[in-house]
Amino acid sequence: MKKKLSKTEPLKTITPGGKRDESFFEAVFEVARQIPKGRVTSYGAVAAALGAKSSARMVGWAMNNAHIVKPKVPAHRVVNRQGLLTGKMHFGDPDQMQALLEKEGIDVKNDQVQDFQKKFWDPAVELGL
């Protein structure tokens, strides 16, 4: 992270509070909200469920709005393919993500989810896709 002087609020096209733009984000948020407590998924899995498996980055980018939109999206349940908490630094407090996961019964060691594959929740399957 070189430097983040961007004071400007990211993304206004989503118009939080006034849902109307059915963008890629809403789809991501919807899926992310379906993640059961005590489960985790990956950006690629969500992207794949949306039909954009190649655009895992867009999912992560959408997550950037997750803590801005309502209702709040459990972005802490979304990790990378390795079960690594890559986005923990975006929660305001890096420890918040891990704390939330552990609170839900997920073991996290060194920013990595233990038994990730066992706790993995695939939206493409669970949602009947």
Place this chain on the structure above:
DNA sequence: ACGCTGACTATTA
């Protein structure tokens, strides 16, 4: 309008 950056992933060396 062009180029850089990014909460990713898979492939190749």
Place this chain on the structure above:
DNA sequence: CTAATAGCCAGCG
């Protein structure tokens, strides 16, 4: 095993 590279798509200077 780890490191580097390409593909991805949208926002921002």
